[in-house]
Ligand SMILES: Nc1ncnc2c1ncn2[C@@H]1O[C@H](COP(=O)(O)OP(=O)(O)O)[C@@H](O)[C@H]1O
């Protein structure tokens with residue numbers, strides 16, 4: 004009964020308090036989200052990735068960098084679930100520890116690029132005039148560049164390595180966030196509650212940070228989640244070429260590169276990390292699609 | 307009156323909704339001869355769904371059912387998609403509401419009119435052009451050759467609607483359904499468009515179903531009037547009898563019509579409590 | 585725009601139209617002018633970015649050229665030769681001038697001018713990407729149309745899966761697996777390279793496109809051999825563009841099929857085929873051109889990953905080798921070339937939109 008009361012309180016059409024309204028909204032969104040099977044699959048995959056990264060030492064069956072020349076290139080078996088590579092390292096354990104690298108890349112890129120894009124877009128949209136024109140001009144120039152190639156060139160200049168790869172990906176992914184943030188800002192800019200707080204003497208900075216940025220977050224979360232797959236693929240590509248994570252780090256793209264030589268006879272070396280990339284990318288796609296459907300239904304399939 | 311062209315009995319249109327199926331048309335019956343029938347009702351009362359179900363064009367997930375839906379001796383609900391295509395346009399046609407949306411933006415007006423004819427008749431090219439020109443003249447377009455070459459965005463709303471009428475009448479159907487044909491138009495051209503419809507329908511002895519939310523307009527252009535309210539027929543009477551209508555909803559609609567010799571400060575609001583529980 | 589104010593009579597309509605004709609051409613010209621300006625600005629932006637990457641990001645470009653064990657005099661000479669003693673803006677102007685005249689510097693790895701290298705490798709990439717996009721368009725567009733017309737059908741499901749796969753599968757991994765399956769195991773296609781080693785260097789490059797050159801030389805053997813080598817990488821690129829094109833076509837078509845004029849077409853009694861291809865498909869042709877152009881540009885970029893796998897002597901391979909040798913002149917040259925082509929494709933498709941759309945004309 005208490006449960007039913009709780010549910011009614013949450014689904015109340017005319018909430019009595021701000022707290023009730025907020026919790027009601029969250030509850031309704033999670034109800035809609037739970038009804039979407041693919042989105043739930045995506046959520047499970049992403050949670051599994053996080054769990055793998057956090058509990059890697061317990062989930063892995065071997066040391067990811069310990070070499071064992073007697074156990075080179077063994078096919079998948081009960082002892083080595085995904086087989087071993089050319090140095091006798093257990094591929095399953097490397098894939099598990101690789102989750103840490105993938106997660107770190109994804110989070111760092113999001114933390115670097117999204118706020119940068121958000122600030123630039125919100126500033127352009129809110130301030131308007133020449134600030135808008137200059138900022139959006141730069142954004143547009145970046146948007147019409149080939150992102151992957153720019154990232155490659157940038158890493159080449161900075162020097163190979165995982166940090167530089169992350170930096171390069173972040174540098175090439177902020178513009179689309181800036182575009183979204185600007186569009187959102189423009190729709191809110193002339194709303195009455197913004198005008199009201201302006202009348203109360205709030206500064207531009209305060210309005211942008213206090214009112215406009217929070218309103219952009221839901222579409223931003225959707226967009227970032229949808230972009231994750233692309234970020235993972237780019238990072239793996241950099242790793243594959245040899246510009247990303249350096250050995251002996253168990254980065255999935257670099258692992259595929261090492262398996263290239265053995266693709267004909269020891270197929271598992273290159274394919275297993277590939278499956279990991281595919282599953283995780285799909286997870287983010289599903290999750291992003293589901294989040295978009297519940298948080299930002301109007302945007303449709305335009306990404 | 308001759309034998310009815312169209313007989314509708316207990317027509318229902320149903321849509322699924324989270325809380326079970328919802329009837330948006332709740333079992334209406336009427337018949338149509340070679341006459342002008344008006345359907346009036348406020349927005350959302352199910353007028354368009356009624357019109358579209360006659361043409362078999364209610365989109366999924368909507369479902370149409372009826373104890374009888376007969377046109378010229380044919381059971382429309384039993385016709386296959388192919389047979390329905392032979393009826394659509396050629397025998398029953400429909401003028402849609404807003405030419406801005408109902409004309410294809412990337413085809414010329416002439417192409418779109420010709421296509422309606424070609425879909426049903428094999429004709430030599432020259433004759434098609436001649437018929438298109440004649441039809442455009444019939445809807446009082448002065449320079450048909452030039453207009454035929456224009457794209458919909460290049461013509462005005464009133465002209466767009468006349469093009470629409472030409473397109474729907476060129477295969478010479480028996481019934482024309484006009485679904486709010488003037489509500490998207492400027493007031494100054496509404497009468498002109500309706501006069502054209504009226505003229506052509508009468509000359510060709512067709513049946514007309516004029517759908518509108520404007521009681522006066524329907525009373526003026528139709529012989530008979532049906533009043534719909536939330537999916538039900540509440541009134542079926544001759545246009546001339548309208549002022550004697552009994553149903554409170556119709557009376558409410560009549561009372562809410564502003565008149566030129568108006569002395570009321572405020573128009574009355576329809577009091578729904580007197581007849582409906584929905 | 586023209587329908588905003590309804591004109592009650594055709595006379596007024598005609599006058600307005602005649603006045604409008606010239607105005608509209610002027611408007612279109614202005615718009616095209618705008619696209620041209622933005623093309624130039626974007627290209628300058630590209631040059632600025634490569635300049636930045638080449639001159640500003642590395643701590644000391646001169647050191648990068650001479651190595652850290654070079655004597656001081658050599659180092660100083662290199663600095664002066666590179667113009668590093670001048671202010672940044674002067675360096676930039678010099679750089680723009682050099683790029684504009686095709687001077688992209690010397691490649692450390694090949695010892696030849698970068699421009700000459702690029703001229704040789706680019707056709708190989710162009711050939712592969714072009715075949716890829718043709719496959720993507722030829723399959724993706726009809727599949728997308730069909731999926732939208734028959735929602736929930738098998739094609740619809742396939743497109744969903746393929747569309748997702750296009751997002752989630754790394755191209756280089758698919759290339760590797762494809763090579764293992766279709767070349768090594770099934771032997772349906774030929775292996776890496778553009779032709780068998782026995783045929784290598786037999787046709788003199790005229791266009792640089794192997795398929796064209798071999799036909800020009802009348803060497804049909806080489807032509808079919810080249811197709812055997814090209815098939816797999818082109819199909820893999822084709823798969824990715826198919827995924828994108830089919831998904832976009834489907835979504836455009838769904839938008840169209842919900843339009844009022846589709847109902848109009850059905851009211852006329854038109855067959856479903858005509859409703860779909862004439863009424864729903866024709867209006868999406870223009871946005872589709874943009875989608876295909878974007879996809880083509882993306883393939884040129886994506887070939888970088890694929891070429892390594894297939895030992896394809898194109899710009900992607902050239903770039904990868906340069907990257908690993910820290911051959912910055914070659915890296916930036918390749919970046920400039922791919923970027924320029926990318927930007928031009930983008931802007932040309934914008935311009936095409938304006939020229940072809942009856943509503944924008
Ligand atoms: N696709 C649909 N799904 C659910 N309900 C619909 C759909 N289309 C129309 N309706 C409902 O059917 C009712 C009748 O619509 P309609 O016939 O268009 O009304 P009218 O033409 O009288 O304004 C409306 O209340 C509308 O909400």
Ligand SMILES: [Mg+2]
Nearest residue numbers: 353354485486
């Ligand atoms: Mg209606």
